[in-house]
Amino acid sequence: MAFVTLHNVTYQYPLTQSPALQEINLKINEGEFLAVVGPNGAGKSTLCYALAGFVPHFFKGELTGEITVDGKKSSEATLDEWVMNVGLAFQNPFNQISGAKFTVFEELAFGLENIGIPREEMKVRVEEAMALTGIRELADRSPYSLSGGQQQRVALTSILVMKPKLLVLDEPTSQMDPIGTREVFSVVRKMAEEGMTVVMVEHKVEWIANFADRVMALKDGRMVLEGKPNEVLTSDMLAENGFGISRYTSTAREAKKRGLWKKENLPVTLDEAVEGFAK
Amino acid sequence: MNLNRSFFVPVNSPLHNLNPLTKLALVFSMILPAFLSLPQLAPFLAIPILIAVFIGRVQKQYFNLLLKLVLPTILFMFVMQSLFLPGGETVILNLGIFDVTRESMQSAFYTVSRIFVMISSFAILLLTTHPSELMSDLTRRGLPGQFAYVIISTLQILPQMQAKAQTIIAAQRSRGLDTESSFRKRIGSLVPLVGPLVFGSLVEVEERAIAIEARGFTSKRVKTSLHEIPDPAFDKILRGILVILVIASFTLNLWLS
Amino acid sequence: MNIEITNLRFTYPTGLEALKGINLTINSGEQVAIVGQNGAGKTTLVRHFNGLLKPTSGTIFIGEWETTKFSVAKLASRVGYVFQNPDDQLFSRDVLTEVTFGPRNLGYEKAKIEELVQRALSLTELTDKTDTNPYDLSPTWRKMIALASIIAMDTPIVIFDEPTTGQDAVNVARIANVIAELRNEGKTVITITHDIDFCAENFERVVALSNGQVLLDGPAREVLGQEKVLAQTYVDPPQLTRLGKRLGLKETVTRQEEFLRAIE
Numbered sequence: 001m002a003f004v005t006l007h008n009v010t011y012q013y014p015l016t017q018s019p020a021l022q023e024i025n026l027k028i029n030e031g032e033f034l035a036v037v038g039p040n041g042a043g044k045s046t047l048c049y050a051l052a053g054f055v056p057h058f059f060k061g062e063l064t065g066e067i068t069v070d071g072k073k074s075s076e077a078t079l080d081e082w083v084m085n086v087g088l089a090f091q092n093p094f095n096q097i098s099g100a101k102f103t104v105f106e107e108l109a110f111g112l113e114n115i116g117i118p119r120e121e122m123k124v125r126v127e128e129a130m131a132l133t134g135i136r137e138l139a140d141r142s143p144y145s146l147s148g149g150q151q152q153r154v155a156l157t158s159i160l161v162m163k164p165k166l167l168v169l170d171e172p173t174s175q176m177d178p179i180g181t182r183e184v185f186s187v188v189r190k191m192a193e194e195g196m197t198v199v200m201v202e203h204k205v206e207w208i209a210n211f212a213d214r215v216m217a218l219k220d221g222r223m224v225l226e227g228k229p230n231e232v233l234t235s236d237m238l239a240e241n242g243f244g245i246s247r248y249t250s251t252a253r254e255a256k257k258r259g260l261w262k263k264e265n266l267p268v269t270l271d272e273a274v275e276g277f278a279k
Numbered sequence: 280m281n282l283n284r285s286f287f288v289p290v291n292s293p294l295h296n297l298n299p300l301t302k303l304a305l306v307f308s309m310i311l312p313a314f315l316s317l318p319q320l321a322p323f324l325a326i327p328i329l330i331a332v333f334i335g336r337v338q339k340q341y342f343n344l345l346l347k348l349v350l351p352t353i354l355f356m357f358v359m360q361s362l363f364l365p366g367g368e369t370v371i372l373n374l375g376i377f378d379v380t381r382e383s384m385q386s387a388f389y390t391v392s393r394i395f396v397m398i399s400s401f402a403i404l405l406l407t408t409h410p411s412e413l414m415s416d417l418t419r420r421g422l423p424g425q426f427a428y429v430i431i432s433t434l435q436i437l438p439q440m441q442a443k444a445q446t447i448i449a450a451q452r453s454r455g456l457d458t459e460s461s462f463r464k465r466i467g468s469l470v471p472l473v474g475p476l477v478f479g480s481l482v483e484v485e486e487r488a489i490a491i492e493a494r495g496f497t498s499k500r501v502k503t504s505l506h507e508i509p510d511p512a513f514d515k516i517l518r519g520i521l522v523i524l525v526i527a528s529f530t531l532n533l534w535l536s
Numbered sequence: 537m538n539i540e541i542t543n544l545r546f547t548y549p550t551g552l553e554a555l556k557g558i559n560l561t562i563n564s565g566e567q568v569a570i571v572g573q574n575g576a577g578k579t580t581l582v583r584h585f586n587g588l589l590k591p592t593s594g595t596i597f598i599g600e601w602e603t604t605k606f607s608v609a610k611l612a613s614r615v616g617y618v619f620q621n622p623d624d625q626l627f628s629r630d631v632l633t634e635v636t637f638g639p640r641n642l643g644y645e646k647a648k649i650e651e652l653v654q655r656a657l658s659l660t661e662l663t664d665k666t667d668t669n670p671y672d673l674s675p676t677w678r679k680m681i682a683l684a685s686i687i688a689m690d691t692p693i694v695i696f697d698e699p700t701t702g703q704d705a706v707n708v709a710r711i712a713n714v715i716a717e718l719r720n721e722g723k724t725v726i727t728i729t730h731d732i733d734f735c736a737e738n739f740e741r742v743v744a745l746s747n748g749q750v751l752l753d754g755p756a757r758e759v760l761g762q763e764k765v766l767a768q769t770y771v772d773p774p775q776l777t778r779l780g781k782r783l784g785l786k787e788t789v790t791r792q793e794e795f796l797r798a799i800e
């Protein structure tokens with residue numbers, strides 16, 4: 001059985017005219033890395049909230065259909081039980097600091113304190129998580145005196161350290177430098193290989209193609225495509241509907257018109273592009 | 280800029296090393312006698328307060344707070360009380376319909392001394408106690424988590440608002456709002472500040488509520504804490520002594536009156 | 537109006553030295569992108585341009601004005617700065633008030649204010665959202681409002697701090713269009729960005745910062761081709777540049793047309 005199932009999920013925020021998610025059906029296996037793409041307002045963050053239980057438990061509004069994670073139904077759980085299994089890194093990285101802590105190290109321990117992890121284990125886990133995201137030198141800094149990208153790394157690490165079974169990341173690299181972005185993708189890939197199930201909203205198509213197992217494309221609250229990264233991300237439909245596409249794809253599409261790209265499929269990664277363009 | 284958005288001064292001192300509950304007990308052993316015992320007592324409590332400030336090594340921050348916050352408040356109260364408290368014969372000053380009498384001034388002096396003791400004791404507690412240690416210690420002793428968080432956020436409201444206000448002022452200046460050149464402009468600039476300050480703080484509170492929820496804040500498991508919060512015999516004995524002292528001061532009070 | 541930075545050093549009150557001797561001249565009407573690792577000091581640098589931060593040592597001139605001698609409000613008539621975090625910038629109860637705030641403070645005539653505001657709103661497609669509270673919109677929209685509220689000020693120098701984060705392809709194109717408009721009007725545009733493809737397609741000059749110092753500075757093609765040096769500050773060359781290198785093209789290519797011409 002799939003680890004995460006969304007069955008006919010439709011959700012509408014209170015006081016709005018139309019649903020933000022419509023009839024979403026989706027299965028995710030344990031240890032799978034699913035990327036979610038879509039233009040602004042497509043419902044990506046809403047999907048994250050739904051997976052993490054904030055929709056409808058926090059935002060209210062009406063949810064129909066069923067969300068199941070690890071055999072448990074979200075409608076039957078309370079939010080505090082749900083967040084034990086599902087960790088969410090929010091889209092806005094600037095407002096995720098607990099406000100009660102003085103150093104980054106303490107900030108990262110906050111979640112572990114809440115769920116009663118013993119002190120010694122807590123320290124080990126915080127150290128490990130900081131090493132993963134490359135923020136060890138920030139350990140003693142105040143969480144309020146960081147650059148944008150540093151804040152985002154702290155926010156991401158504060159969720160990773162909790163080792164949720166389902167990790168939901170809403171644009172976790174939006175403020176990060178290019179090589180740092182790639183490193184985050186590779187860390188997430190590694191965690192998926194170790195058995196964590198990952199759903200990650202992203203615009204950075206090249207790295208999705210390199211690291212994710214599967215992609216789902218959302219638009220106007222509906223799932224419009226779903227499948228292998230190189231198939232979904234090179235589809236003409238995406239290019240025509242305001243989705244982000246890689247320069248490899250757009251350039252090859254143009255090259256194809258001019259007879260400079262001979263292959264049937266368009267590339268989305270550097271390797272695919274090199275292979276197709278090389279004489 | 281207050282980076283930590285809290286009053287806490289991270290230095291090492293005997294006061295910093297006391298258990299948070301002991302410090303809370305100290306606070307109440309100042310406030311209760313100040314308010315419930317003979318009014319003449321309150322002014323003398325300024326002595327232990329000043330000693331505590333130096334033991335806690337927070338004199339700079341304390342006097343800063345005193346100047347900016349405490350003194351204006353108590354001065355205002357002093358003036359109001361001296362003017363409006365009825366009664367008393369020995370008129371010192373006559374301002375139209377108001378008589379400032381010796382008695383009203385004396386009574387005003389006692390009232391502001393009490394207020395001074397209260398604000399100062401809490402200020403020293405906040406200056407020398409890591410807010411999350413206070414929170415952990417209280418929850419460990421059985422105070423519900425949400426309740427503790429409400430207390431902590433209330434205590435941090437001032438520094439948080441201050442930080443938010445600075446952010447908004449920077450944003451408004453960046454768009455040409457002149458707030459620096461004259462006193463009048465400074466006062467005038469408070470008007471566009473108030474609305475966003477209140478509203479912005481509310482938005483922040485909501486976003487923070489979601490963020491801490493995602494990190495298990497309302498979890499029903501028994502919480503642990505990163506830092507050990509020691510509660511040695513010394514603290515326990517000290518608390519015992521404080522309780523006895525408070526009771527003694529009441530008895531004395533009853534006996535004297 | 538040139539920007540002239542000499543030996544700029546800046547240390548935060550925490551004791552952290554974020555800028556360690558920056559020398560940089562940006563000429564009137566130039567389009568400059570600033571790239572570099574998280575924590576390199578990009579935001580700290582541009583916050584000096586409108587006086588939000590004052591140098592610990594060294595000087596910055598905006599035209600003939602030295603920033604230490606003028607108030608932030610005064611400098612706002614020359615430098616418009618779109619913050620990295622829109623929530624630090626927005627404070628009004630609706631979009632229209634927000635966008636009008638800047639031009640009104642700068643003392644333009646009523647008709648001109650109206651015109652500037654309308655243009656800013658239409659460039660960012662906010663015209664139908666004028667009555668909405670910015671906080672009822674998503675972070676991506678808030679970013680657009682922040683942008684509109686600065687371009688409405690019509691300053692000769694405009695700074696964007698990571699304008700494209702979280703924006704979809706349509707909005708990124710819209711931002712590119714705004715930058716092109718500003719270029720046509722002869723304005724200086726300085727943009728901090730981690731989106732290197734966007735940088736390659738919209739800027740002539742690139743400055744790479746690393747650890748509080750200028751690592752590289754020059755024409756986009758020259759800077760973006762130096763893979764090894766850029767890696768020191770955690771930056772990859774643009775996708776097409778990397779592709780060109782792998783295909784063994786002799787010249788550094790950064791944009792689609794160049795690339796297609798080179799392989800023809």
Ligand SMILES: Nc1ncnc2c1ncn2[C@@H]1O[C@H](COP(=O)(O)OP(=O)(O)OP(=O)(O)O)[C@@H](O)[C@H]1O
Pocket residue numbers: 013014016020038039040041042043044045046047059091674675676677702
């Ligand atoms: N709290 C809310 N209350 C009401 N409507 C909301 C709320 N949050 C989002 N919406 C609406 O739901 C729809 C989907 O929004 P959502 O934030 O999920 O999109 P998104 O794909 O994450 O967009 P973005 O790329 O801008 O982050 C939008 O029409 C949005 O206006």
Ligand SMILES: Nc1ncnc2c1ncn2[C@@H]1O[C@H](COP(=O)(O)OP(=O)(O)OP(=O)(O)O)[C@@H](O)[C@H]1O
Pocket residue numbers: 144145146147148149150175177548549550552554572573574575576577578579580581620
């Ligand atoms: N308010 C502050 N107080 C103290 N140090 C700060 C403050 N803001 C930033 N710093 C530090 O100064 C250095 C430069 O930060 P800055 O924000 O300029 O980086 P940046 O290049 O803009 O990074 P990013 O790409 O992550 O936004 C970093 O090490 C950061 O941690």
Ligand SMILES: [Mg+2]
Pocket residue numbers: 044045046091170
């Ligand atoms: Mg979103």
Ligand SMILES: [Mg+2]
Pocket residue numbers: 147148149578579580620
């Ligand atoms: Mg920055």
